[in-house]
Amino acid sequence: MNGRETPAQPGQAPQWPPPGGNLARRALLRPLGQESLPQVLALERLGQDDLWTAENFLAELGRPFTLARGLWLSQDLAGLSLSWLLPPECHLLKLMVHPRLWGRGLGRLLMRDLIDAAGSRQAARIILEVKVGNLRAERLYGDLGFTGSGLRRGYYSDGSNALLMALDLPGPHGAQPVATRRRRRPDGQGES
Numbered sequence: 001m002n003g004r005e006t007p008a009q010p011g012q013a014p015q016w017p018p019p020g021g022n023l024a025r026r027a028l029l030r031p032l033g034q035e036s037l038p039q040v041l042a043l044e045r046l047g048q049d050d051l052w053t054a055e056n057f058l059a060e061l062g063r064p065f066t067l068a069r070g071l072w073l074s075q076d077l078a079g080l081s082l083s084w085l086l087p088p089e090c091h092l093l094k095l096m097v098h099p100r101l102w103g104r105g106l107g108r109l110l111m112r113d114l115i116d117a118a119g120s121r122q123a124a125r126i127i128l129e130v131k132v133g134n135l136r137a138e139r140l141y142g143d144l145g146f147t148g149s150g151l152r153r154g155y156y157s158d159g160s161n162a163l164l165m166a167l168d169l170p171g172p173h174g175a176q177p178v179a180t181r182r183r184r185r186p187d188g189q190g191e192s
Helices: 032-043 054-062 106-120 135-143
Strands: 027-033 066-073 075-088 089-097 125-130 146-151 162-167
Touching: 027 106, 032 054, 032 075, 054 066, 054 162, 066 089, 066 106, 075 106, 089 106, 106 135, 125 135, 135 162
Parallel strands: 089 125
Antiparallel strands: 027 066, 066 075, 075 089, 125 162, 146 162
């Protein structure tokens, strides 16, 4: 903190954007726990569709297979990602960045963190849903290599459809090598 910034009170959204240059360089990524629930709920209320309740977040934060990461600027929660990590698949449930910080690379930072974490934990693929017409999110995911893989009709509470997107991770994440037996060719001339 630079003396002019003051952290938000629990349950309140911070006054952003904070002064300074590249926010992605100043951001700190760390696991997100139940103690951060007031800041999570404050962030959730900032223009999100299909709002989650405190109970929704507590349930996810309590699951052993949920990967919950917070993106912090000073002492304030600027964004988060929640995913189910069940190799060979990782399913992004929620990605949020404070609306005043959109376009500053923080969503990309959260997604790169998720891609690295999923790959290092043997996931072969990441899937997600994005509301049809959310061009900012579609562009972010597309830039990171996600491709459309289907449509979930009426997925959101307002009846909107969701585009299902997926990213296949490089390498053998979770794949088991398959032993193959070489067979003798019928003419006896080596192996086939």
